[in-house]
Amino acid sequence: MRTRFSTVVAGIALTLAATPALCAAPSPLAEGKLLFEKNCAVCHTIERSLAVQADRAGWEATINKMIVKGAKLEKAQVEPILGYLTAKSAFETKCNTCHDLQRPLTAIKNPEQWQATVKLMAAKKPGPITDADAGAIALYLSLVTPVKPATPAAK
Secondary structure, eight states, rough: HHHHHHHHHHHHHHHHHHHHHHHOOOOOOHHHHHHHHHHHTSSSHHHHHHOOOHHHEEEEEEEHHHHHHTTTOHHHHHHHHHHHHHHHHHHHHHHHGGTHHHHHTTTOOOHHHHHHHHHHHHHSSSSSSHHHHHHHHHHHHHHHOOOOOOOOOOO
C-alpha cells in the first residue's frame, strides 16, 4: 500500500513538474516542420529535402514547383513550411560561417536565451545577418535544441 501511494505521489509530482513545458506556447516554426515532414516525405526522403539550402525566394519557387508537379498543399500550409525551411537554411548558411553547427545544436537554452545569443553573434558576424534572419535563427534553434527552463523573473 505504501509503495502504491509513493508511486502515485511521484507520478503527480512528475506531472506537475512537466506542466510548464507542456503548456508553453509552441514555436511558430513547429507547425511548418510538421507540415513539411508530413507532406514533403510523400515524394522525397526528409534528409534529401533538408540537404538543400535556399533563401525564402528559392524555397518559395521550389514549393510552387512541387505544387505544379502535384504536391497536395493547401495555400494556408505553404507559409508555415516556407518559414521553417527558410529559418533552417538561414541557420545553416549564416552560423556555419564562424563555427561548426554542432556547437549550437547541442546547447541547452530557452527561447529568450537563443534570442540574446543570436543577437550577440549577429553583431560579431563578418557579414550581414538581418533582423529577420536573426529572429528566424533563434526560433529555429528554440525548436530543434533541448530547452532550458526559463529562470523566474525577480520580484
